[in-house]
Amino acid sequence: MDEQQQQALDVVVRLLAGREHSRHELQQKLLQRGFTSSDASAAISRAAERGWQSDTRYAEMWVRHCLQKGHGASKVRAAAQQRGIARELIDEALQQADPDxxxxxxxxxxxxxxxxxxxxxxxxxxxxxxxxxxxxxxxxxxxxxxxxxxxxxx
Missing domain, CATH: 1.10.10 (Arc Repressor Mutant, subunit A)
Structure with missing residues (x-):
C-alpha cells in the first residue's frame, strides 16, 4: 500500500469512526478530498476486508433510521438508491426488519x-x-x- 492509499485509508477510518458509510459515500468523499479513484477504491476495499466498512451493515442501519422517521417502503428504497446502496441489500434489510x-x-x-x-x-x-x-x-x-x-x- 503506497502513501496515497494509506492516507485515503486514514480518512476512511476517521469517517467510519463517526458513523457507518456506504462504499459509494466513502468513494465520493475521498474523491472530493482529491484522492484518485483507484486509491479511494483500494482504501475502501482494505477497510471492507477488515470488517470496518460493510454495505450490508449500512443498509440495516439506514432502514432502521428511515423506519424511525416514519417513512414508507418506496421512500426508503429511493433514498437508499441515492446513497448508492444496492436494491438487494435494502430489500433484504427491509425483509429482516419486517415493519408493519x-x-x-x-x-x-x-x-x-x-x-x-x-x-x-x-x-x-x-x-x-x-x-x-x-x-x-x-x-x-x-x-x-x-x-x-x-x-x-x-
Missing part, C-alpha cells in the same frame, strides 16, 4: 395531523399527498384513514 407498513402509515398520519379525521375533501387530499410523499401506498393510506375515522367514532 399499515401501522407505520397510521402512526405517521397521527403524528402529522392528529386524531381528528378530515372534515372536508381538501383536507383529506392533503393528508393523502403527505403520506404518498413519505413512501406509503394508496392501500396503506386508505387503511390508515379508515382506522383514524374508526378511532374517532369510538
Amino acid at each position: 407498513w399499515d401501522d407505520a402509515c397510521y402512526r405517521r398520519l397521527l403524528k402529522r395531523f392528529g386524531q381528528q379525521p378530515p372534515l372536508e375533501p381538501k383536507q383529506r387530499d392533503k393528508m393523502i399527498r403527505h403520506l404518498l410523499s413519505q413512501g406509503f401506498t394508496y392501500g396503506q393510506i386508505k387503511q390508515a384513514l379508515e382506522r383514524q375515522s374508526a378511532a374517532q367514532s369510538d
Whole structure:
C-alpha cells in the first residue's frame, strides 16, 4: 500500500469512526478530498476486508433510521438508491426488519395531523399527498384513514 492509499485509508477510518458509510459515500468523499479513484477504491476495499466498512451493515442501519422517521417502503428504497446502496441489500434489510407498513402509515398520519379525521375533501387530499410523499401506498393510506375515522367514532 503506497502513501496515497494509506492516507485515503486514514480518512476512511476517521469517517467510519463517526458513523457507518456506504462504499459509494466513502468513494465520493475521498474523491472530493482529491484522492484518485483507484486509491479511494483500494482504501475502501482494505477497510471492507477488515470488517470496518460493510454495505450490508449500512443498509440495516439506514432502514432502521428511515423506519424511525416514519417513512414508507418506496421512500426508503429511493433514498437508499441515492446513497448508492444496492436494491438487494435494502430489500433484504427491509425483509429482516419486517415493519408493519399499515401501522407505520397510521402512526405517521397521527403524528402529522392528529386524531381528528378530515372534515372536508381538501383536507383529506392533503393528508393523502403527505403520506404518498413519505413512501406509503394508496392501500396503506386508505387503511390508515379508515382506522383514524374508526378511532374517532369510538
